[in-house]
Amino acid sequence: MSAIIESVPNFSEGRRQDVIDAILAAYNSVDGARVIDHSSDADHNRSVVTLVGEPAAVSEALFRGIARAAELIDMNQQQGGHPRIGATDVVPLVPIRDITMAECVELARQLAQRVSAELNIPTYLYYKAATRPDREVLANIRKGEYEGLKAALAAGDEDRRPDFGPAELGSAGATVIGARPPLIAYNIYLTTDDVSVAKKIAKAIRHSSGGMRYLQAMGLLVEGRAQVSMNFLDYTRTPLFRVTELIRREASRYGVGIQSAELIGLIPEQALLDAAQWYLQLDNLSPESILEWHLH
Amino acid sequence: MSAIIESVPNFSEGRRQDVIDAILAAYNSVDGARVIDHSSDADHNRSVVTLVGEPAAVSEALFRGIARAAELIDMNQQQGGHPRIGATDVVPLVPIRDITMAECVELARQLAQRVSAELNIPTYLYYKAATRPDREVLANIRKGEYEGLKAALAAGDEDRRPDFGPAELGSAGATVIGARPPLIAYNIYLTTDDVSVAKKIAKAIRHSSGGMRYLQAMGLLVEGRAQVSMNFLDYTRTPLFRVTELIRREASRYGVGIQSAELIGLIPEQALLDAAQWYLQLDNLSPESILEWHLH
Numbered sequence: 001m002s003a004i005i006e007s008v009p010n011f012s013e014g015r016r017q018d019v020i021d022a023i024l025a026a027y028n029s030v031d032g033a034r035v036i037d038h039s040s041d042a043d044h045n046r047s048v049v050t051l052v053g054e055p056a057a058v059s060e061a062l063f064r065g066i067a068r069a070a071e072l073i074d075m076n077q078q079q080g081g082h083p084r085i086g087a088t089d090v091v092p093l094v095p096i097r098d099i100t101m102a103e104c105v106e107l108a109r110q111l112a113q114r115v116s117a118e119l120n121i122p123t124y125l126y127y128k129a130a131t132r133p134d135r136e137v138l139a140n141i142r143k144g145e146y147e148g149l150k151a152a153l154a155a156g157d158e159d160r161r162p163d164f165g166p167a168e169l170g171s172a173g174a175t176v177i178g179a180r181p182p183l184i185a186y187n188i189y190l191t192t193d194d195v196s197v198a199k200k201i202a203k204a205i206r207h208s209s210g211g212m213r214y215l216q217a218m219g220l221l222v223e224g225r226a227q228v229s230m231n232f233l234d235y236t237r238t239p240l241f242r243v244t245e246l247i248r249r250e251a252s253r254y255g256v257g258i259q260s261a262e263l264i265g266l267i268p269e270q271a272l273l274d275a276a277q278w279y280l281q282l283d284n285l286s287p288e289s290i291l292e293w294h295l296h
Numbered sequence: 297m298s299a300i301i302e303s304v305p306n307f308s309e310g311r312r313q314d315v316i317d318a319i320l321a322a323y324n325s326v327d328g329a330r331v332i333d334h335s336s337d338a339d340h341n342r343s344v345v346t347l348v349g350e351p352a353a354v355s356e357a358l359f360r361g362i363a364r365a366a367e368l369i370d371m372n373q374q375q376g377g378h379p380r381i382g383a384t385d386v387v388p389l390v391p392i393r394d395i396t397m398a399e400c401v402e403l404a405r406q407l408a409q410r411v412s413a414e415l416n417i418p419t420y421l422y423y424k425a426a427t428r429p430d431r432e433v434l435a436n437i438r439k440g441e442y443e444g445l446k447a448a449l450a451a452g453d454e455d456r457r458p459d460f461g462p463a464e465l466g467s468a469g470a471t472v473i474g475a476r477p478p479l480i481a482y483n484i485y486l487t488t489d490d491v492s493v494a495k496k497i498a499k500a501i502r503h504s505s506g507g508m509r510y511l512q513a514m515g516l517l518v519e520g521r522a523q524v525s526m527n528f529l530d531y532t533r534t535p536l537f538r539v540t541e542l543i544r545r546e547a548s549r550y551g552v553g554i555q556s557a558e559l560i561g562l563i564p565e566q567a568l569l570d571a572a573q574w575y576l577q578l579d580n581l582s583p584e585s586i587l588e589w590h591l592h
Contacts, residue, residue, distance in 0.1 A: 004591060036590040052590060096587060182587070188577075244576055261577045266587040272572035273565075279575040280540055280568075281484075283556045291392060291478070291562040294332040294348060295300060 341376025
């Protein structure tokens with residue numbers, strides 16, 4: 001089996017289709033890496049790409065995409081609803097198979113260094129790759145957006161100095177590069193149209209109000225049905241099955257059940273295999289027990 | 297994604313290591329097919345091979361293994377504890393990925409025809425590939441074993457005539473070839489040492505005594521703990537999750553729970569994904585939602 005990583009680069013163009021296509025083509029120009037999903041939002045004026053493949057190939061594809069975006073996007077002109085500091089705004093590297101988080105952190109550092117050295121773009125390391133605790137959080141790095149960061153650096157603010165590259169912003173802005181676990185967007189529909197139940201459950205289970213550590217949640221009314229909408233920030237430590245059963249228990253306290261669940265976007269297979277192992281109580285399940293494991 | 301099948305050929309040698317090695321080498325001599333498991337039993341005087349790969353490659357590997365076994369095993373001398381009619385006794389073809397059961401049946405027919413034509417070995421088609429209802433069951437074809445079948449054919453018994461090849465047995469005997477779903481061996485340990493509970497549950501859930509259609513089960517005492525030992529003959533129609541929950545309910549009626557579960561041998565990944573989908577209530581889960589799906 002060969003190592004696989006995912007990356008979800010965000011770039012600051014969601015309107016000019018020719019620019020979007022040119023940047024996507026750069027991301028898709030390396031053997032061993034593939035764009036498997038992308039979406040653009042005109043209001044946000046931003047695009048999100050999902051790239052998967054071998055670590056070295058994905059890293060090369062990311063470099064090419066960042067270079068192309070720097071040529072085609074002028075941050076002095078760019079406007080949009082989504083916070084941003086650069087033409088390529090943020091680039092998380094995500095371990096998927098046969099690669100550790102530490103290896104992804106190292107890959108992120110190397111990529112940031114190369115982007116700064118070869119493209120003269122300031123880079124900031126974030127989350128698992130952060131070099132300072134305050135830079136673990138993306139919002140801290142992006143404070144003031146392109147304009148605010150540019151001014152702060154021009155004023156000599158040492159605190160905002162990038163990890164690599166010049167301490168000033170050009171037309172490509174700055175790029176935030178880091179490593180994080182896969183993110184899973186998973187929603188549970190309740191057997192009620194009373195959104196207050198979904199809101200109470202969301203509050204009970206999410207990290208911000210005392211719940212599970214790697215979980216964000218909110219209660220919504222979706223097509224006339226109460227929904228608990230969730231982001232799993234680290235499914236290996238806050239797993240889907242445990243949260244599902246916690247929701248089931250909380251819901252029953254209001255006389256409500258779980259009607260169905262849905263995924264938004266992609267899920268690493270391991271998150272589903274973990275659920276199967278837990279529910280079936282297969283304590284000693286090993287990868288070698290799975291027939292397809294022998295085919296990779 | 298390319299089609300993948302599994303085959304689990306059984307050959308009638310479990311003692312002479314040089315013969316076992318030579319036959320395994322034949323099974324492993326084709327690009328695109330791989331022996332991923334094998335075991336030999338001296339008492340049974342029989343070996344079981346697990347072969348996985350592309351359909352055409354697996355079919356070629358099976359032919360080579362059957363040819364080698366015919367050279368090296370003399371059924372007139374062979375003795376052992378396991379019922380058998382041929383040097384290569386039984387060869388099931390199993391659809392794993394992107395191939396239908398009907399396609400595996402066709403592959404089984406072609407292989408049987410080739411074995412009979414090129415090696416002059418009588419072949420019988422069984423289970424999903426059977427040409428007659430009574431040949432769906434392996435035991436019917438193997439009745440009387442090598443010696444009994446040889447005598448019946450010599451006596452001109454029309455009923456025992458093979459599907460292909462000569463109506464007489466040489467030193468390689470006959471080979472039974474067919475198609476079946478993947479078989480899953482799955483055991484559940486109960487929180488009791490009272491084997492009578494496991495026996496009662498096994499009786500309640502298995503097909504032979506009125507339970508689930510594609511399930512065999514028995515109650516055993518294993519290392520001081522009651523175990524429900526099961527074979528799933530078609531996990532797509534009698535799934536692991538449903539049987540697990542049925543056992544949980546039956547066990548609770550005796551004041552007992554499920555302590556853990558285990559797999560013996562291999563499981564197709566889909567059986568675990570089915571369990572995750574059912575427990576997490578992901579009604580509309582599609583293969584495209586799984587990140588790794590895009591890598592094949």
